[in-house]
Amino acid sequence: MWTAVNAEFTDEDARRAWAADAVTWGLFAVPDDSLRALGDVDGCDVVELGSGTAYFSAWLARRGARPVAVDVTPAQLATARRCQEHFGLTFPLVEASADDVPLPDDSFDLAVSEYGASVWCDPDRWVAEAARLLRPGGRLVFLTNSVLVSLCVPEQGGYAGEHLQRGQHEVRRVRWPEGGVEFHPSHGDWVRVLRAHGFVVEALHELYAPDDAETHGYYEIVTAEWARQWPVEDLWVASLAHPATDSTAEVTVPWK
């Protein structure tokens, strides 16, 4: 699916994302400076899980981080490579699934995912992998659709409405008609999974559209008006406890 999506975009689209100065989150570009979700990344080893064209890693590299971008789709990484050449900014690009990353244990200070593994991988498996890759005390920061959006978008695509379209358990693992399997755990599910893999939740930022925001021209998920009333995205911040507090807890979430 992501090979097909990649073909819909030009390198110019990817370069536009790469060129942005500020680190922002989500559809309505909420500045990280206003949330401080990432903290100071200067000198940090960062792994991005499901990086796509790797613009988020590029933003972090400009702030002094040493990113490694991991993605399962060769076409996305090929775009990332061309952007690296264009901007003269290189860092490792690794072709792998985010739930099985060929990188050593305890090798990163920060793991990030912006609509990457956070949406497209089995939560239990990729969060376990993030825990393995992080050093003790390392942080995991990830963005995904809000729970409400996943409940309110119409089955055939288009903007979220004001009524629930499905039960919450139906979106834990969901195959949308236009293709792709996504995972949308509830907040309780996320807390259980994070704790089971040794993380302590530091924050859950629920992102809304700013007052002056306009509806996004390409991603038909929510209108700006909707997102001024309800959160469009959830931004989770967790840190790997040292020593792990709850790593033996059984994960009881039925993803399958």
Ligand SMILES: C[S@@+](CC[C@H](N)C(=O)[O-])C[C@H]1O[C@@H](n2cnc3c(N)ncnc32)[C@H](O)[C@@H]1O
């Ligand atoms: C929406 S993009 C996210 C990247 C970027 N932040 C963005 O918003 O464009 C989703 C990415 O997740 C990748 N992806 C899907 N399943 C994956 C998996 N199992 N492991 C690693 N990456 C995966 C896709 O290849 C795609 O590049």
